Structures are given as structure tokens and as C-alpha cells.
Amino acid sequence: MLHGSGLARYFWRPPLERNPVTTATLLVLTVFLVAVFTSSSWTDTSRLSIENLTNKTIIISEMPKIPIRKIEIPLNCTSNKNQTQTCPTNYPKTFQTEDLEPSSNPVCPDYFRWIHEDLRPWKTSGITRDMVETAKRKATFRLVIIRGKAYVKKYRKAIQTRDVFTIWGILQLLRKYPGRLLDLEIMFDTEDRPVIRSGDYQGPKSTGPPPLFRYCGDEKTLDIVFPDWSFWGWAEINIKPWDSILKDIKHGNNQTKWIDREPYAYWKGNPFVAKKRQDLLKCNVSDQQDWNARLFIQDWILEGQQGFKQSNIADQCTFRYKIYIEGYAWSVSEKYILACDSVTFVVQPEFYDFFMRGLQPVEHYWPIRDDDKCRSLMFAVHWGNDHKKKAQEIGKAASSFMQEQLKMDYIYDYMYHLLNEYAKLLKFEPRIPEGAMELCSEVMACNAEGLEGRKKKFMMESLVKGPSIISPCTLPPPYEPQALAAFVRRKINSIFQVNEWEKGYWKSLNKQ
Numbered sequence: 001m002l003h004g005s006g007l008a009r010y011f012w013r014p015p016l017e018r019n020p021v022t023t024a025t026l027l028v029l030t031v032f033l034v035a036v037f038t039s040s041s042w043t044d045t046s047r048l049s050i051e052n053l054t055n056k057t058i059i060i061s062e063m064p065k066i067p068i069r070k071i072e073i074p075l076n077c078t079s080n081k082n083q084t085q086t087c088p089t090n091y092p093k094t095f096q097t098e099d100l101e102p103s104s105n106p107v108c109p110d111y112f113r114w115i116h117e118d119l120r121p122w123k124t125s126g127i128t129r130d131m132v133e134t135a136k137r138k139a140t141f142r143l144v145i146i147r148g149k150a151y152v153k154k155y156r157k158a159i160q161t162r163d164v165f166t167i168w169g170i171l172q173l174l175r176k177y178p179g180r181l182l183d184l185e186i187m188f189d190t191e192d193r194p195v196i197r198s199g200d201y202q203g204p205k206s207t208g209p210p211p212l213f214r215y216c217g218d219e220k221t222l223d224i225v226f227p228d229w230s231f232w233g234w235a236e237i238n239i240k241p242w243d244s245i246l247k248d249i250k251h252g253n254n255q256t257k258w259i260d261r262e263p264y265a266y267w268k269g270n271p272f273v274a275k276k277r278q279d280l281l282k283c284n285v286s287d288q289q290d291w292n293a294r295l296f297i298q299d300w301i302l303e304g305q306q307g308f309k310q311s312n313i314a315d316q317c318t319f320r321y322k323i324y325i326e327g328y329a330w331s332v333s334e335k336y337i338l339a340c341d342s343v344t345f346v347v348q349p350e351f352y353d354f355f356m357r358g359l360q361p362v363e364h365y366w367p368i369r370d371d372d373k374c375r376s377l378m379f380a381v382h383w384g385n386d387h388k389k390k391a392q393e394i395g396k397a398a399s400s401f402m403q404e405q406l407k408m409d410y411i412y413d414y415m416y417h418l419l420n421e422y423a424k425l426l427k428f429e430p431r432i433p434e435g436a437m438e439l440c441s442e443v444m445a446c447n448a449e450g451l452e453g454r455k456k457k458f459m460m461e462s463l464v465k466g467p468s469i470i471s472p473c474t475l476p477p478p479y480e481p482q483a484l485a486a487f488v489r490r491k492i493n494s495i496f497q498v499n500e501w502e503k504g505y506w507k508s509l510n511k512q
């Protein structure tokens, strides 16, 4: 069925406003600069300004001659295991970057625009302490950043090491951009499903919704989406940090040409977390049927006992088509599937993570109906084998997106902009909560134990080596309302189009 994926989300919200101040300021500035450099009468009336500008110009043109040295700052672990590990006091508080004007840096990928949409509920009201405290009911932990230092107060146990690696990721962000993050307090829920229902915060009398960070959202909720823990590794099931995986998959993609891959739709996962996954298994090939699907159950316990030999993600790019289907909520498997340059078959999802909203059906993936999976898969494989060039392009578009727009540098930039835009909305002064501890990479990693050493191994593998000498990319402005509507319409139309093709295919088969 064709549900307006994502549409409902825009309609309840107040109309988008463009920030007139920024635009106006930019315009005035431009006009000013043009005037300064072109009009000689300016020289006579305002000598000082010209000199200042001229000096600045000189500085800019001379900058490249003094290259900024990149430095690496290893963890400072106490050698004496009996002493408690402390946080270093000498990590740089700020760091000079090569770019003089950070705002002239390349613009971030388009999916960063959703940061504005996710924070829109607080755009006019701001975020009060009350709102944040209300979010505590659902939070796994509170994270506070004050003058570049991180403090964490834990409220409940997280699933596996989700909290550990999420916090680790934020600490790496602080290592990458020292002195660049505004003071803030966030509440973070590490459970799967979004919980802040927008229906509960409608109407003129309603209080602002509590801002709660998590890994995914859906149309009916207002939770703020943040990159999931597995970007820094999923130690329990031996999934390495994203940086390493991207390299492995790039290599894996190069091992077998698309055309030489098995011409079927492949899926391997845990079917017991969701009814729709069990439903999917019914499409598996058997003596009686062949829907072009090859489906397998991932037994993580068995895999663990066998040293995860069968679960190397990079070795799974051997089919032309790979199925993505949600579990209890969105699934972290999504990014690994999209990174193979096989065509990703996305079974109509209910949830979104922070980057998925930037992808388009038929351009980056092929949409699969949720209510008629087997027939939809059968047609999709048939279509791909019939349109090999186009199918390869779709696979390539997704893998390039993952390699380029979702590389680790952009994950940090996304976190940077999301957290800073959030911090700008705070109406109160963040403070260190009672009983919170200061956390830094040293405290987390130096004595990390467990999971056969994988916890420490993944931390060291994903450690940010030192301050970045390049500023974050420039946050693009919010979507214009028309552009956003057009983007969503395009999505709906593509899915509709595929449905029509599919109907036509079955009709023609039945006629024969």
C-alpha cells in the first residue's frame, strides 16, 4: 500500500520559516564587500576599515605558506594499574584549523538538512530545563558538556554496550573539535523505538515536547535521531567500527563483479525480533516455490562460538540483490547492506535513522511492498536481471553514498551540528549533575575489559588521533517548504511507479 511515507510528519508542524536574519546579513555583507573593493570614494571616507580589510586580505593570501601541522595525541594511560585513571588536563582546549573562515567550508551533504526538521518543535519556544527533566523518565543517561568536558549520569542499564559506544563516539567528537562544542545537556535513550508521541504535544495549551535523543524515529514521534553506537563498533557480535568496515566492503565490492554475483535476493538475520521478518522467511526458496529469494537465519550464539567466521560483513556482498528489512525498529544492518554495491531491496520501512531520509527509491534502492513481500521480491529480481545497467547504477549510487557522504568525518560533523544547533536552543545554563562523573577517552579505554578484548580493541581502532585541522562542513539551511514537499513527492511517486510496474508484470504473466 502506498502510505505517504513521511508526509504526515510535515503537516502537523508549523510552516517552515526561512531565517531572514541570516539571509539578510549575508546579502548586506556581500554588498558591503563589493562596495569596499569597487568604489574608490569609500577609500576617502573610511580609511581605517579599508586598511583592516586589506590587512586581512594579505593574511589570507599568505596563510597557505604556513601549513598547520596535524598533531596526534595518544591516550595518556596511567602506568600504575592501582591508581585510578584520570582525565588529561593538557589536551588542547582549542585548535587552529587551516580554514580561516569556517563558514566558507564545503557544505555538508543534504541529509544534514533534517537536523533543522528534527529540532523544529523547539524552534520558537526554545528548550527549557523542565522539558529536559521530563525526558529523564525515558533516558538511559544524561550527558553534559561544559567547557569541552563531558559528564555522564547513568539512569538505567542499556542493552549490551550501546551506551558505552555512544558515549565513546561523543568523546571522540570532543577530541576532534576541541573547544568547538557549546555547553549542553542531553537526555539519551538507547532503546530501539521512538517514544515521544507528537500527538501528546499538540494544541495551543500543550507544553513543549521533551527533547530525547535516540537512534531512530518515525512519523508519529519527535525523538531526535543520532548516529547509532555501531559506528564505533558492536563488540558483542564482532562488528568493527564503521571506518574499518567501509574499507573492507570497498575491497569486498572489488572482489566480485556485479554481473558475476548470484542473481537472487539475499537476506541473513535474526527473524525472531519482528513478525515481518518471519513473514519474509516464507518467501525462501523450496521444492515447491522460488520467489528469487535466498534467506538465512543468523545464529549469533553459534557464530560467536565459531569466532564469527561466517558473519564477516564484507564477505556478504556476493549476491546481486540484498534485502533490508526492519527488526523491532530500524536495524543497524541497513548501512552494511547499502554499502555493498548490490541493489538494496528495502521492505517498506516504518522507522528512519539520521541518514536514510536523504536516500531516494529507484535512485539508491529498490522499494519492496510490505504487504506482498514474496511477489514484490520476485518482480524486483526479475526487473534487475532485465535491466542490468540500471540495476548496477542503483547499487553503485548507494555504495558511493555510503563511502562518500556517510564517511566517518561526516558522522562527526553531523553530531557536531546537531549538538550545537540543539545547544543554541537551550534556555538554561547547563550544569554538572550531582553524582555525575567526568568521562574522557582515557577513563573509558585505558582499563576497558570484556568481550574477549573487543571492547578495548574497537575503542583503540576508532580513537580520534588528534584535533582536526579542518573545520566541520557548513550546515546547509533548512529545506524550503516547496523543496521539501517536492522531495517527499518524488519519493512517493517513485514507489507508486514501481508498484505500477509490478502490477503490469503480474498481469502480463497471468495472461500467458
Ligand SMILES: *[C@@H]1O[C@H](CO)[C@@H](O)[C@H](O)[C@H]1NC(C)=O
Pocket (backbone or CB within 6 Å): 048, 049, 052
Ligand atoms: C580597524 O582596526 C582598528 C584598530 O585595530 C579598530 O579600532 C577598528 O575598529 C577596526 N575597524 C573595523 C571596521 O574593523
Ligand SMILES: *[C@@H]1O[C@H](CO)[C@@H](O)[C@H](O)[C@H]1NC(C)=O
Pocket (backbone or CB within 6 Å): 048, 051, 052, 055
Ligand atoms: C595593516 O598592516 C600595516 C603593515 O603591516 C600596518 O602598518 C597597519 O597598522 C595595519 N593596519 C591595521 C588597521 O591593522
Ligand SMILES: *[C@@H]1O[C@H](CO)[C@@H](O)[C@H](O)[C@H]1NC(C)=O
Pocket (backbone or CB within 6 Å): 076, 086, 088, 090
Ligand atoms: C600524563 O598524565 C600525567 C598525570 O596523570 C602527567 O604528569 C603527564 O605529563 C602526562 N603525560 C603526557 C605525555 O601528557
Ligand SMILES: *[C@@H]1O[C@H](CO)[C@@H](O)[C@H](O)[C@H]1NC(C)=O
Pocket (backbone or CB within 6 Å): 080, 081, 082
Ligand atoms: C597494586 O596493588 C597490589 C595489592 O594491593 C600490590 O600487591 C601491588 O604491588 C600494587 N602494584 C603497584 C604497581 O603499585
Ligand SMILES: *[C@@H]1O[C@H](CO)[C@@H](O)[C@H](O)[C@H]1NC(C)=O
Pocket (backbone or CB within 6 Å): 253, 254, 255, 256, 257
Ligand atoms: C578492482 O579494482 C581494480 C583497480 O581499481 C580494477 O581494475 C578491477 O577491475 C576491479 N575489480 C572488480 C571485480 O571490480
Ligand SMILES: *[C@@H]1O[C@H](CO)[C@@H](O)[C@H](O)[C@H]1NC(C)=O
Pocket (backbone or CB within 6 Å): 281, 284, 285, 286, 294, 295, 296, 297
Ligand atoms: C532457505 O533455503 C535455503 C536453500 O534451500 C536453505 O539453505 C536455508 O536454510 C533456508 N533458510 C531458512 C531460514 O530456512
